[in-house]
Amino acid sequence: MADFNWRTINIDALDPESAYNFDLSTLTPTVQPTSTQDVQTLNGQIRQLLRGGNAEGALRGGLENVPYGADEQGKVDRICLYLPAFPGPPHDVDNRMSQSNPPNRDVALTATHIQIRGSELCDTLMKYLYKGMGQGSNTAAHPSGNTGAGGRNLTPQATGGFTQASGRNFGGGEGGMSVFLSWHEKLVEMVGPGSIVRVMSDRRTV
Amino acid sequence: MPAPEVHHLFHAPIADHSFSADRSTLAVARDNNVELYHRSGNAFKLQDELRGHDKTITGVDIAPRSGRIVTCSQDRNAYVWEPSQNGEWKPTLVLLRINRAATGVRWCPNETKFAVGSGARIIAVCYFEEENDWWVSKHIKKPIRSTVTSVAWHPNSVLLAAGSTDGHARVFSSFVKGIDERPEPCVWGERLPFNTVCGEYLNPTAGWVHDVAFSPSGDALAFCSHDSSVTIVYPSGPEQPPQAVISIATQLLPFASLLWSSETEVVAAGYDCGVYRLSGDANGWQLTGSLEEKKERPGMPEQREESALNMFRSMDLKGRSGGAAMDDTKLKTVHQNSINTVRAFQESGGQIRKISTGGVDGRVVVWDV
Numbered sequence: 001m002a003d004f005n006w007r008t009i010n011i012d013a014l015d016p017e018s019a020y021n022f023d024l025s026t027l028t029p030t031v032q033p034t035s036t037q038d039v040q041t042l043n044g045q046i047r048q049l050l051r052g053g054n055a056e057g058a059l060r061g062g063l064e065n066v067p068y069g070a071d072e073q074g075k076v077d078r079i080c081l082y083l084p085a086f087p088g089p090p091h092d093v094d095n096r097m098s099q100s101n102p103p104n105r106d107v108a109l110t111a112t113h114i115q116i117r118g119s120e121l122c123d124t125l126m127k128y129l130y131k132g133m134g135q136g137s138n139t140a141a142h143p144s145g146n147t148g149a150g151g152r153n154l155t156p157q158a159t160g161g162f163t164q165a166s167g168r169n170f171g172g173g174e175g176g177m178s179v180f181l182s183w184h185e186k187l188v189e190m191v192g193p194g195s196i197v198r199v200m201s202d203r204r205t206v
Numbered sequence: 207m208p209a210p211e212v213h214h215l216f217h218a219p220i221a222d223h224s225f226s227a228d229r230s231t232l233a234v235a236r237d238n239n240v241e242l243y244h245r246s247g248n249a250f251k252l253q254d255e256l257r258g259h260d261k262t263i264t265g266v267d268i269a270p271r272s273g274r275i276v277t278c279s280q281d282r283n284a285y286v287w288e289p290s291q292n293g294e295w296k297p298t299l300v301l302l303r304i305n306r307a308a309t310g311v312r313w314c315p316n317e318t319k320f321a322v323g324s325g326a327r328i329i330a331v332c333y334f335e336e337e338n339d340w341w342v343s344k345h346i347k348k349p350i351r352s353t354v355t356s357v358a359w360h361p362n363s364v365l366l367a368a369g370s371t372d373g374h375a376r377v378f379s380s381f382v383k384g385i386d387e388r389p390e391p392c393v394w395g396e397r398l399p400f401n402t403v404c405g406e407y408l409n410p411t412a413g414w415v416h417d418v419a420f421s422p423s424g425d426a427l428a429f430c431s432h433d434s435s436v437t438i439v440y441p442s443g444p445e446q447p448p449q450a451v452i453s454i455a456t457q458l459l460p461f462a463s464l465l466w467s468s469e470t471e472v473v474a475a476g477y478d479c480g481v482y483r484l485s486g487d488a489n490g491w492q493l494t495g496s497l498e499e500k501k502e503r504p505g506m507p508e509q510r511e512e513s514a515l516n517m518f519r520s521m522d523l524k525g526r527s528g529g530a531a532m533d534d535t536k537l538k539t540v541h542q543n544s545i546n547t548v549r550a551f552q553e554s555g556g557q558i559r560k561i562s563t564g565g566v567d568g569r570v571v572v573w574d575v
Contacts, residue, residue, distance in 0.1 A: 022351075119455050192457025194434035201413035201433045201460075203373075 064121065122191045126199045129187070133180050210497075210540055211572040213250050215243065221263060222310070222547050223564035227270040229551065232570065235263040240277055240287075250570075258285050258297045265311035267320065276300075278308035278322050284332070286341060300341040302330040310356050314363040318385050321366050323354030329368055331380045331400075346378050346401050356417045356463075360424045364389040365404065367427055369415030375429040375437075377404040393425050395444035404444065409437045409453050416476070417463045422556060426488075428472050430461040436474060440488045450488045458482070463548040467558040467575050473497070475545040475563050479537055481573060497573050498539055543567035 012020035187195065213232075221235045232243040232250050238259050243250035261280035268275050275295070278284040284300040302308060306325035313320045319333045322343075327350045330343040352372035359366055366380045379398035381389070394404040405427070413433035420427055427439045435455045442449035461476035467483075472491075475481040481497040520526065536542060543566035551572050552560035564570045 123455075193459055194455060194457040197460055198411060198413075198433045198435075198455065201431075202411040204411070 119191065119195075122187060123195050123198050123202075126184075126187055126191075126195045127202070127205070129180050129184050130199055131205075133177065133184075208574050210574070211248075212540060213570045213572075214568060215241075215250065215570060216568045218568050219543075219566040220546060220564040220568060220570065222266045223562070223570055224266050224268040224275075224549065225551065225562060226268050226273065231268070233266050233268055233275055234564065234570065235266045235277070237262055238279070239263070240266055240275070254293075254295065256285075256287055256295055256297070259283065261307070264307065264309050265322070267311055267313050269313045269317040272317055274313075274317070276311050276313060276320050278302075278311040280307035282307060282324075284308060284311060284320075284322055284330075298341060300332050300343065302332070302343050303345070304328055304330060306353075309354060312357050312359060314359045314366075315361055316363045319363070319380065319382065321357045321359070321368075321380065323357045323368060325353040327352060327354070327370075329354055329357060329366070329378070329380075331366070331382065333382050333385045344380075344382065344400060346380065348401065349403065349406070350376070355415060358418045358420055360394070360420045361422070362389040362392070362424065364398065365392075365394055365420075365424070367418040367420060367429075369418040369429050369431075371414040373412030373415065373431070374406055374408045375415050375418050375427065375439075376406045377427065378402065379404060393441045393443055405439070405441055405448070407437065407439050407448075407451060409433070409435055411435070413460075416461065419464055419466055419472075421466045421469055423469060426469075428464055428466065430464050430474055430476070432460045434458060434460045436461065436464065436472065436484055436491075438472070438486070438491055452486070452488075452491050454484060454491050454493060456482075456493055462544065462546055463563075465548045465550060465558070465561060467550075467561070468556065471575075473548060473558075473561055473575060475548050477544045479539040479541045479544055479565070481545070481548070481561070481563060483575075497575070540571055541565045541567055541569055 010020075012018040015021070215234060216236065218236055223232065223234045225232055230245045231253075232245070233256075234241050234243065238257070238261060240256040240263060241252055242254040242256065244253040245251075256275070256277065259277065259279040259281055263277050263279045265278040266275065267277075273289050275287040276284060277287070282302065282304050284302055285297040286300060287295040287297050290296050302322055302324070304322075304324040304326040308330075309323045309325060311320055311322045319331055322330045322332065324330065327347065329346040329350070331346060332341050332343040334340075335342045346366075346368075350368070350370055350372070351374075352370050354368050354370050356369045357366060358368075360377075364379055364381045364386055366378045367375060368378065369375045377394055379395070379400060379402040381398050381400055389398065395402065398404065407427070407429070409431060411431075411433040413431040413435075415429050415431045418427065418429040425440070427441075428436060429439075430436045433455070434457075435453055437451065437453045439448050440450040440452075459477035461474040461482075463476065464472055464474035467473050470487050471483060471485045473481060473483055483494045483497060484491055485494045486492060541563065545563045545565040547564050549562050549564075550558045550560075551562045552558070558575055560572055560574055562570055562572045
């Protein structure tokens with residue numbers, strides 16, 4: 001008994017009431033678990049739509065079937081899918097060219113696309129925008145991949161068939177971020193700061 | 207509609223405020239003390255100060271009939287202040303037996319009990335026990351998972367709604383044997399022992415619930431949460447799914463407090479510094495507008511001739527070339543900072559005619575609804 005150091009007992013772990021034993025994940029709302037497989041299938045369908053030039057349909061499809069329950073890889077796959085899609089149909093040009101895209105073209109595209117939204121879809125679009133903006137800073141700051149963030153590495157292998165468009169820096173380059181910001185501006189004009197607050201406070205992340 | 211009555215009391219946040227029954231006394235929580243203001247003419251003058259708490263006061267409520275004031279604070283205590291003959295207020299400590307801060311307190315409609323929400327995941331329902339001449343608390347614990355942010359009473363003084371940061375708004379029964387009469391059966395339930403959960407609601411995003419309120423008849427519940435939405439629940443019966451749960455997602459910043467002004471209208475205010483109205487019924491609700499009139503700013507003149515002289519003069523003096531229209535040092539709303547509490551001020555014919563709001567800017571404003 002004497003060789004047991006009582007001072008190392010973690011008293012909080014033994015107290016059933018303490019904050020240590022409070023499982024925060026029980027506070028999150030229940031989401032349908034979506035397997036990565038389903039997400040991949042849906043991603044494939046969206047890719048088809050994009051290739052066919054139906055950007056609007058592809059966007060709508062992605063907004064209506066949100067991979068809330070999928071694991072991180074599934075979510076990253078989804079957002080990688082969208083990043084090249086945001087300015088419109090994917091081009092086979094590199095980063096520098098996208099910067100010289102006439103800005104009004106992007107804005108006109110966003111205006112048309114945004115007309116068809118419902119409030120729930122707008123919130124989802126806002127979530128994608130923020131996730132995309134966040135991914136950009138990850139790659140820019142840690143080009144070798146950040147193990148602290150779970151080893152997420154936005155290299156072309158995540159999107160498979162999009163090798164052409166993924167030659168571009170996903171949202172990390174200036175071209176990507178300005179597109180996100182212009183979409184963000186248009187969306188906020190439409191739905192107001194309430195949508196941003198909903199993105200921040202919603203426990204279901206995309 | 208007539209202009210709102212603004213009382214700019216001081217330059218500090220008001221966590222909670224409450225009017226006495228005749229609306230001549232206003233109790234305002236300011237840091238560790240409660241300041242009592244008395245109406246003289248059109249303004250309120252400081253009359254008394256209730257000192258006793260060691261930390262910030264988070265809740266104040268004046269009981270309309272008996273005139274007792276209950277205060278709760280972050281020092282885990284609550285005091286009940288009784289008015290005495292010579293105008294002094296006598297505090298009585300209430301042992302809440304919580305080990306975290308108290309977040310809000312409300313008297314029940316028949317003034318025999320009050321409920322205190324706390325960060326200890328507990329609601330303390332306190333009543334006065336005659337034999338011991340002491341206020342005693344009973345705890346409602348299950349199934350609250352996180353801090354209780356607000357409490358609201360049903361008109362029958364037994365049902366209690368509580369909003370919490372775990373994203374749920376719940377309705378409990380706080381029936382205390384010996385203090386309460388057996389309540390009439392209602393849509394929330396019939397035989398209701400203490401700590402029965404009559405309903406548990408959350409909205410899809412599960413954001414923190416800032417405020418809850420029962421409708422005047424008690425048959426519907428409204429709560430506003432941090433995802434900028436207001437949810438109205440119409441229960442159909444005990445143990446049955448509700449008749450309707452309607453969630454309105456607004457384009458504004460979240461609401462911090464709300465109040466039913468009639469069976470079909472809710473008045474809410476929050477981080478947008480303005481008061482808004484929502485109306486509807488069991489079939490649907492929508493945001494109908496703000497209580498403030500759309501104009502530039504109270505007291506600002508309309509278009510002014512912008513002469514070149516004025517433009518250059520203001521560029522020299524103030525560093526901007528705008529002139530009157532570009533004076534953006536004040537908000538366009540009456541409150542200059544977020545609104546914390548909305549309370550009923552005047553009622554007639556079952557409908558609330560005037561409401562009072564208190565905010566972080568130190569103003570208490572009385573509005574016509």
